[in-house]
Amino acid sequence: MNYKISELSLQLISLLLGFFIATILSTMPSQTGDWGIIASSIVVTLNEIISKIIYKYYNNSKDLFIYIINSIKIGIIYGFFVDAFKLGS
Incomplete structure (x- = not known):
C-alpha cells in the first residue's frame, strides 16, 4: 500500500463528506414528515446499485475517483x- 498523502487526505475528506451527507439525509425527512424509512431504503438501494456497477466494471481499477x-x-x-x-438511546 503506497498511498500518497494527498490521496489519503482526499479519501478521509470524502469519508467525512459521506458522513455529513448521511446526517443531512437523516434529518431532512424528519423535519418534513414521516418519510425516514422510505428515504433510508432509497439511499441504501442506490448505494447497492452503485456498488454493483463499480465492482462489476471497475474491478481491478486503481482510479482515485472510484x-x-x-x-x-x-x-x-x-x-x-x-x-x-x-x-436507539
Missing part, C-alpha cells in the same frame, strides 16, 4: 449506523 466514491458510500452507511444508535 476510491473517492467508495469512501463517500462508506461514510453514508456509517452515518446511518451512528444515527440509528443515537435514536
Whole structure:
C-alpha cells in the first residue's frame, strides 16, 4: 500500500463528506414528515446499485475517483449506523 498523502487526505475528506451527507439525509425527512424509512431504503438501494456497477466494471481499477466514491458510500452507511444508535438511546 503506497498511498500518497494527498490521496489519503482526499479519501478521509470524502469519508467525512459521506458522513455529513448521511446526517443531512437523516434529518431532512424528519423535519418534513414521516418519510425516514422510505428515504433510508432509497439511499441504501442506490448505494447497492452503485456498488454493483463499480465492482462489476471497475474491478481491478486503481482510479482515485472510484476510491473517492467508495469512501463517500462508506461514510453514508456509517452515518446511518451512528444515527440509528443515537435514536436507539
